[in-house]
Amino acid sequence: MDYSPPKKRSGLPREVWKWLQSLELSISPKNIRRDFSNGYLVAEVFSWYFPEDFSLHSYDNGASLSTKQSNWTQIEKVLVKRRVSLMKESINGTIHCKPGAAEALVQEIYALLTNRRIQSVQEEALHFTDQRYQEQLPMVARATASKAIKNNLRLSEELAEPNISTTQRKIQNIIHRHVELRREERSQNPQRFNVKPTLGEQAVRLPPSHTHTASTSKITALPRFTSHSREITTAAARR
Incomplete structure (x- = not known):
C-alpha cells in the first residue's frame, strides 16, 4: 500500500x-x-x-x-x-x-x-488564521485589512452564530492581528515605509569621559582619618 x-x-x-x-x-x-x-x-x-x-x-x-x-x-x-x-x-x-x-x-x-505523542502537533494560536501564509508572501502581495477579514471570517461562521456582537468581536480580532502584522513589517523594513527615526534614536550617546569620572570620584571621595590624626584634632579643639 x-x-x-x-x-x-x-x-x-x-x-x-x-x-x-x-x-x-x-x-x-x-x-x-x-x-x-x-x-x-x-x-x-x-x-x-x-x-x-x-x-x-x-x-x-x-x-x-x-x-x-x-x-x-x-x-x-x-x-x-x-x-x-x-x-x-x-x-x-x-x-x-x-x-x-x-x-x-x-x-x-x-x-x-x-497513545502516541507527536512533536509536530501545531502549537500556534487557536484562532486558526492565514497569518503564517501571509508572512510567507512578499509584502506587496499581502492582504489588506478588508481582504484579511474576508480570508479569516467564513460565511458559515456568520450563519452558525448570527449574533452581531460575536461577529463584530471576530472582525475586531482579525483587524487587530492585521495591524500587529503591519507594525512588525514597518519595524523590520523602515526604509520601505519611509519611517523616520525618532529624536531619541537620532541623539548621539557618548560614553562618560575618564577625566570627568576621575574628577567626580575625587569630589565624592571621603577623607580617611587615622587614630593618630583623630588625637591631634581632639587636642587642638581642647586648646
Missing part, C-alpha cells in the same frame, strides 16, 4: 498519514480541510476503535452547515459518554474550514487513539 501523502502539502506528519491510510476509510482523504469538515470521516475513524458507539448510518456525508452541525453534535455526545474531549476551537475551525484547524484536529485524534 502506498503511504505517501498527497503531492499537495497537507500539514500532517508522515506517521499520521500512514495511520489514516491503514484504517482503509471509505473516502481516501486528499484535502484535509475539506474532507474532515463535516465530521463524517472523524466518526468513521472513531468507529474503528469504538464500533459499538459509532454507527455510520447515523451520519450524513453532506456539505451543508446543518449536516456538519448535526454530525459533530452526535460525535461530541458520544465522546462525552466516553469521557473524551477534543478542543472546541479545533472542532469549530474544522467545521468552517479554517487554516490549520483540521490538521490540528486530526493530529489530536491520532495522539488520543494511538
